Amino acid sequence: MENKNIVKVISSLFMITILFSCADIDSEKEWGTALIYIPQATYGDNNYTVPNDGSQEQNNLNYSVSENKVNIFLGVYRSGLMPLEGYSVKIFSEDIVLSGYEPLPQNVYVLPDNISVPDGNREKTFYLSVDLDFLRNNEDTDYALSVKITDPTRYMLNESISTVNVLIKTKNLLEKIDGGDK
Template sequence: MKAQKNISSLLLIVLTTVLLLSCEKNDQDQDYGDPKIFIPQSLTSGSNLNYFVPKGLDSASRNYIIDVKNNQVNVLLGVYRSGKVKDDSYSVNISTRPDTVNTLIASNLLTNTVLLPEGLYKLPSSVTVPDGKNATSFYLAINSSLLKANYSGKRVALAVAATNASKFSLSPVNNKVIVIIDVNALKL
């Protein structure tokens, strides 16, 4: 009888161990989604890729920073990787698309707007998202004196794109954004 009880106990332990080892991860812990890299600012207007500057109520929510010391307006941009996958490092190149803005202006989709000239701004040529992260930010830095002197009463626009991802794939739509800056509203 005692031997039968020991065998039953041993069988119960083995069965419990097998059951615990055969359990799958919780769904919340599983990798899911098709990871895509995109520029999150491309989603702010909802129906198009426009990113209007200035936006926000205070220094905590504004989408730009006026850097008086360096005579710059820094427009906040970034890249983000969607999907729940391992947070491996990746990088993307950053480029501009003047033809996109010129087409929008010629089509009267952007009125009272001019293309932000190349000598007036700085953008990083690439950005890297480190291991353990899925996003990073960067600035479109614009010379504030030249912006005010040459474009008061106007809007300037620049199409910024993420290209050549080192890992994962780029969103086919939201890999670019049209930054539209109302110069007077910045109150430079």
């Protein structure tokens, strides 16, 4: 009688083990909270310095130059492993007062009013485009601009990293662009 109970217990444990081993793999499950943020806001206290320490050889600069504009790379990103449904956010800029920086004048930059991320995508890049001649004419002045995302059409914002302070080190940037010779 005792052997029958032991066999039943072992059989039950074996069946439970098989049942749980057929469950979904955790890495394939939807989990986490879907939050939208600006990835560049995760750098040093929400401060995003342009230029960064990247080099053209390594292809990791945080800007590009075209049509007399410096295009500073910014973006939006959605965290979490839920299905990738499209969303959009509004983009705003504000002057910011930081020691050693002047506010970037509104008439020398272009920033989109909103950005839309299509279904099936987690992120999208957008640009803060700054007039290169303006920077060349003011090479001894560093500039700052606060960029913020708001009003998501889906999901929630990660408020702590939905604003980034773009800090333009003008002379350093021009040296990288012009190769040190003018």
